[in-house]
């Protein structure tokens with residue numbers, strides 16, 4: 001097992017440096033590199049230590065890096081405003097290399113060794129599912145910024161999320177396909193190794209058929225595959241008006257390119273897993289004309305969103321995607337709960353997180369229900385010229 005641990009900055013140089021070190025890197029207060037205070041193996045007394053598990057390398061690296069940035073910005077802002085209970089916040093970050101078993105190992109380390117007060121992450125639902133039992137057993141609250149599979153929070157009462165769930169997201173796209181795009185025949189290409197993809201496939205199938213549409217075929221691949229031509233050739237024979245691909249950006253980009261190469265004329269549709277600027281770098285114009293459901297749009301004119309975008313751009317020189325927005329929201333929900341909580345023990349903090357109500361997130365207002373999930377609207381975005389363009393908002 002090779003766990004990558006790194007301190008608060010996701011810069012590649014720091015990452016490489018940490019990898020070589022034999023000793024644990026010190027947790028650092030959220031902020032710039034100059035904030036790094038070397039502490040031997042355990043956090044300094046005056047620091048509240050959070051944990052984070054993310055895919056900073058591997059097939060979903062873009063998810064982990066955006067989330068890292070969002071969390072970093074939230075901690076920096078909280079520390080600049082005085083921290084929590086007179087202490088600065090720090091975060092210990094583990095890179096799970098986009099692998100569920102590594103995510104589980106990292107969660108174990110955060111609770112047994114680092115003794116963090118709460119854990120943020122993961123993004124991919126399969127990785128979140130692998131981590132959840134570790135946090136639950138140790139009674140350490142864990143908030144996933146963006147894992148949408150319903151099973152994630154079902155693991156137990158210490159597991160929360162700040163995004164909507166897939167029964168909603170899948171229904172949004174099924175309804176959009178049927179009612180707005182007026183499709184009658186749709187095929188699905190699913191990743192059978194991903195809890196996220198399998199879950200969305202089920203929902204889309206049920207909702208699209210329920211609305212009178214026909215699912216003409218379901219083809220499958222496994223995470224890590226790079227050749228989708230056999231499945232796409234089968235799909236082409238079915239002449240679907242739409243093709244639902246509830247996968248992650250790296251696979252989707254390849255699928256789109258190969259579909260184009262095979263002359264498959266159909267409108268591709270997907271979910272939040274498409275969200276990364278990498279989709280356009282890897283998929284070029286092959287993804288043009290597609291539709292996705294997502295958590296947030298950087299086109300949202302509300303001041304809360306636009307001011308967040310400005311601060312994020314100033315720090316990271318790029319526009320925040322929904323991962324960054326949800327990473328930022330997840331950290332802020334925990335920070336606010338820590339402020340309200342009488343103490344920072346797992347049970348006390350859990351109670352406060354569970355009470356989160358009308359929290360003004362940048363990816364929507366967050367009120368957690370009894371299942372520890374928020375109920376929030378989704379946006380529908382269209383891919384146009386290497387960009388996601390806002391087209392609609394759908395409320396639950």
Ligand code: PHE
Nearest residue numbers: 124125146147148196272273
């Ligand atoms: N919802 C995805 C999952 O559960 C993760 C994701 C969220 C990806 C937001 C991109 C944007 O696996």
